[in-house]
Amino acid sequence: MAESGPAWPGGRRFAFTIVDDTDCSTLANARPVYDLLQDLGFRTTKTVWPLAPWRPTFTGGATLADPDYLRWTLSLRDAGFEIASHGATDHSSERADTVRGLDTMREVYGADPRMHITHCSQQEGLYWGAARFSGAVARLYGLLRLVGRRSWRSSGHEPESPYYWGDICAARLKYVRGFGFDSICTSGADPFMPYHDPERPAVPYWFSASNARSIPSFLALLGEANQDRLEASGGACIVYTHFALGFMKGGALEPRFRALMERLALRPGWFVPASDLLDHLAGSPGRGGALLPAQHARLQRRFLFERVAGRDNHLGDVVLRARAALRRKLAPGGARQ
Ligand SMILES: [Zn+2]
Structure with missing residues (x-):
């Protein structure tokens, strides 16, 4: 866990x-x-449609x-x-709508x-699914998705696609989430972020996040x-979660979530939105530059290992899929977008 972390502002x-x-x-x-995050002094990143x-x-x-x-x-x-941004809305959007x-x-x-x-279903996704990977891993991941019967495919980075917006992303955005890892120390799991990947050039800079899709995995990740x-690591944690999935319980905040955030707020951390954190991190040695193929291979190896080892919590996915199935049932002729 030891990491020669960057110097954070304000000591x-x-x-x-x-x-x-x-x-x-x-x-x-x-x-x-x-309201809780704000009261405790956290400043974080919220996506919107x-x-x-x-x-x-x-x-x-x-x-x-x-x-x-709004x-x-x-x-x-x-x-x-x-x-x-979480894309234009809660289904796929062609270029003009993006x-x-x-x-x-x-x-x-x-x-x-x-x-x-x-977003998990958007065909305008940039290098998502198998396109996140290189070489044999890309082929293997594509196969796993076929086995898992996930039918959507992202093509936001392919100029011939009606969903193409790679040039717009390059011009108007800075950071896009790439890999997700299980470690609390995101900057240790990804020693290169934020990075530009010349093989996936429409994204100015990629970053990784620590997986906590919904409340159970969030509570496990943020345990004492x-x-x-x-x-102790001196590093950075960027949690990726869905606050709508279980953080409220019977009309009140989940008590252990509150307790863990209150504990963390007392620690000497730098609590800023993700883009501010990444801007700062980019100035550290070995970060903020172009990713070499061997470095990409290292990240995807770790990602795949953690997926295969089953340490990633998929409860959030299960909830989302169940809701999506219900919606499709209730909307006659509504194809998955
Ligand atoms: Zn989403």
């Missing part, structure tokens, strides 16, 4: 942030979580078309949280988002021993 001993995937998010289930869906959705969740929700995200932004979504975010927030997180490990 802080480690860095910590969260990227919240907006799937299933509503004012009712998300606002209490952010700018446009209301016009086809059957994949997970559901509020968009900026809801004026109350106002709330503006108040978060004003309080120092980062608002990031641009319309980004333009809407620019209009609402006064600037383009710095970060984009690919792991918090201590993160602080």
Whole structure:
């Protein structure tokens, strides 16, 4: 776990942030979580969908078309949280709609988002699925997806695709999430991030995250021993989670979530949004540059090992798939987007 971590601003001993995937998010289930984070001094990254869906959705969740929700995200932004893109809306979007979504975010927030997180069903995903990998691993992952009967395929990086927006991403965004790892110390699992990958050039900079898809895996990741490990490492943790999946229990915040965040808030960490953390991290030795093929191979080897070893928690996926199946059933003729 030892890491010659970068020097954090203000003499802080480690860095910590969260990227919240907006799937299933509503004012009712998300606002209490952010009220707590704000009270405790955390400033994190929340993704949004700018446009209301016009086809059957994949997970559901509020968009900026809801004026109350929009106002709330503006108040978060004003309080120092980062608002990031989760694509135009909760289904696939062709190029013109992706641009319309980004333009809407620019209009609402006064600037383009710095970060984009690919949504699990969007065909405009950039180098998602097997395209994240190189060589034999790419072929193996493609095969595993076939076995898993996941039919959607991302093509946002392929100029001939109607979903292409790689050039727009390169021009208007900075960070896109790539690999996910199980370690609390994201910067230890990925010693290169943020990095540019010349084999996947539409994304200016990739970063990795620590997996915590929903409340069980979040509580496991942020347990006391792991918090201590993160602080001792001097590194950075970027948690990737869905705050809409189980963080509220019977109308109140999950008590252990509250307790763990209260504990972490007392530690000498640098608690800033993910793009700020990555901007700072980019100045550390070995980071912020072009990724070599051997370095990419190292990251994908670890990712694959952790997937095969079964340490990644898929409960969130199970919930999302069940909801998606229900929605498809309720929407006659609604193909998966
Ligand atoms: Zn999503």
